[in-house]
Amino acid sequence: xxxxxxxxxxxxxxxxxxxxxxxxxxxxxxxxxxxxxxxxxxxxxxxxxxxxxxxxxxxxxxxxxxxxxxxxxxxxxxxxxxxxxxxxxxxxxxxxxxxxxxxxxxxxxxx
Amino acid sequence: xxxxxxxxxxxxxxxxxxxxxxxxxxxxxxxxxxxxxxxxxxxxxxxxxxxxxxxxxxxxxxxxxxxxxxxxxxxxxxxxxxxxxxxxxxxxxxxxxxxxxxxxxxxxxxxx
Numbered sequence: 001x002x003x004x005x006x007x008x009x010x011x012x013x014x015x016x017x018x019x020x021x022x023x024x025x026x027x028x029x030x031x032x033x034x035x036x037x038x039x040x041x042x043x044x045x046x047x048x049x050x051x052x053x054x055x056x057x058x059x060x061x062x063x064x065x066x067x068x069x070x071x072x073x074x075x076x077x078x079x080x081x082x083x084x085x086x087x088x089x090x091x092x093x094x095x096x097x098x099x100x101x102x103x104x105x106x107x108x109x110x111x
Numbered sequence: 112x113x114x115x116x117x118x119x120x121x122x123x124x125x126x127x128x129x130x131x132x133x134x135x136x137x138x139x140x141x142x143x144x145x146x147x148x149x150x151x152x153x154x155x156x157x158x159x160x161x162x163x164x165x166x167x168x169x170x171x172x173x174x175x176x177x178x179x180x181x182x183x184x185x186x187x188x189x190x191x192x193x194x195x196x197x198x199x200x201x202x203x204x205x206x207x208x209x210x211x212x213x214x215x216x217x218x219x220x221x222x223x
Contacts, residue, residue, distance in 0.1 A: 033211050043214040097142045097161055103153040
C-alpha cells in the first residue's frame with residue numbers, strides 16, 4: 001500500500017523568511033504532484049514532477065523530486081501572506097490511475 | 112480551461128436517506144474520481160472510473176456506490192446515509208497516467 005507522509009502538518013511562517021515542506025512516499029514512483037487548497041475552496045494544481053531530479057518553479061514556490069530518496073520538497077522563498085493555504089502532495093504509481101495524497105500542510109503566513 | 116462541476120456546494124441529509132452527488136467534466140477525460148476530505152486525513156479515494164461503465168474501488172468504498180453511464184458524468188451514491196459520512200466530497204478528472212487531476216469545487220455534505 002502506498003503511503004504518503006507530509007511534514008510538518010502545520011507551519012507558521014514569518015513574512016520574508018524561507019521555509020520547506022517535505023513529502024515522503026513509501027513505494028517507488030517517478031510521478032509526484034503538488035496542489036494548493038484555499039479555505040473552503042477546491043484543489044488547484046501547482047506542479048507536476050515526472051522524473052528524478054525534476055525541479056519546477058513558479059513565483060516564490062519551487063518543487064523538486066528525488067525518486068531514489070522517495071522525497072519531494074516544496075520550498076517557499078520570502079513568504080508572503082498570499083501563500084497562506086493548505087498544500088498537498090500526491091503520488092501515483094506506474095500503470096495506476098489513482099492518486100494517493102498526503103495529509104496536507106496548513107501554512108499560515110504572519111507579518 | 113478544464114471544468115469539473117459538482118452539482119451542489121452544500122447538502123444536508125437525514126440519516127438513512129439515499130444521497131446522490133453528481134459530477135460533470137467538460138474535457139473528455141477518461142478518468143474520474145471521488146475523494147472525501149476530512150481534517151487531518153487528507154484526501155481518501157472512494158471510487159474511480161477509467162472508462163464508461165467501468166469502476167474500481169478505492170481505499171474507502173464501504174457505504175458508497177458509483178455510476179458512470181456517460182463519459183462526462185460520474186455519480187457518487189450513498190445508499191443509506193450515516194452521520195460518519197458527513198464530510199467534504201471532491202470529484203476529479205484526468206486524461207490518464209502522467210497527468211494531474213483537476214478537481215471540482217467540492218460538496219460539503221452534512222448527515223443529521
